[in-house]
Amino acid sequence: MLQVVDYALLKPYLTVEDVARGAARAEELGVASFCVNPVYAQYVRPLLRRVRLCVVVDFPFGASQTWERAQAVSRLAEVAEELDVVAPIGLVKSQRWVEVRRDLVSVVGAAGGRVVKVIVEEPYLTDEERYRLYDIVAEAGAHFIKSSTGFAEEAYAKQLGNPTHSTPERAAAIARYIRERGYRLGVKMAGGIRTREQARAIIEAIGFGLDPARVRLGTSTPEALA
Template sequence: MVVTNIVGLIDNTYLKPYGTTEDIERLVEDTARYGAYSITINPVFVRYARDYMSRRGYKLRISVVIDFPFGALTTDARVELIRRYSGLVDEYDVVVPMGLVKSGLWRDVEDDIKTVVEEAHRLGKVVKVIVEDAYTTREEKLELYRIVMQSGADFIKTSTGFEEREYAERLGNRVGAQVENVRLMAELSRRYNPRIGIKVAGGIRTYQQVLELLNASERRPDPTEFRVGTSHMLDIIRTMPKS
């Protein structure tokens, strides 16, 4: 697959806990300048970003992360956050309830994700479910991917980018977006939900990485099917071939 410009697939991201309003302004300006699909930010800056874009005349999409990066809130709290920001955002990136996943409480995991997805859709929003690949075994991935795909989520997303490397390595995993996990998502989606989009995130800094992950996803280079979450959009642009 040859893609000359993948910027329109990017959710331009700033999620560092020490970020400032100036960082959000730069994120918005870069997104508007280069034509990324959206910005992805923490809830604390949603109102500021929306007001700033209004002053600048920008009509950009905003995605807000929910229960990020741990996936440690109750279902009720997650749903409440989705409702609270529904008038300001277009999309949600929601972390799976990781403690329930690691406890093998699959019925509870399924109920939580289904409830969260249904609430987001009731409000007319796109919802991406972050499965945090670095924290799960292959057996856990098989069950978790199935649950996410059958929940009706718009996207399954690889990672937060905030994984604990030491724990991941104990499981034999690497942090960030990995081609083998995206291939598994594509394989299982053929059985459970061929329409689900795939979002790759975590450690993506080059154009070549994007192409490899896109090819593994078996999706078209269309933002309704494939997204790239990255805080390194400018690095990706610098590594793109010159037309």
């Protein structure tokens, strides 16, 4: 199962030493990628040999201007194999779909072919918003829909009737939409995945097997999923 795990250390108070230890642990476990904030990329890059480096972009709010986001992606793509980019959530909630599309096309294009996972922040979305956003993610050429930053505000999510943690039901709904539309997208579920049982249920719900090109699980506790 660890071959589809993205081991993420994204808390703002982590030290360089904390993240370096995480990189060593990622290598020991043989996870799919080790995911960090951009400031740590230069320190982590030399420590990873068999594990891919993943860097989050415009995390966790997706609130920067498109040119800033694209510029960050372009620079980080020089050192990271994978980029987890937060969708422009404010534009999505404003239903400014032309601007959302323009942003994601620019941002994904700036990655130069690196794997891009677009974080759609499921806890904040209505069904209408999420499916419009999925379409745009696919049209932009991204490789994965990622469910959440893991930092979503619970009070707002509750207003919409959404959980802030990953569930098999949400995973199944994303995968079903991808199949129905014929998109070649992977599914990454993140947020609250802390046991092997949870992970297995989510993988089964997605239904793409253990293919790291189609399935990822984001967690800060990879040992618990081993």
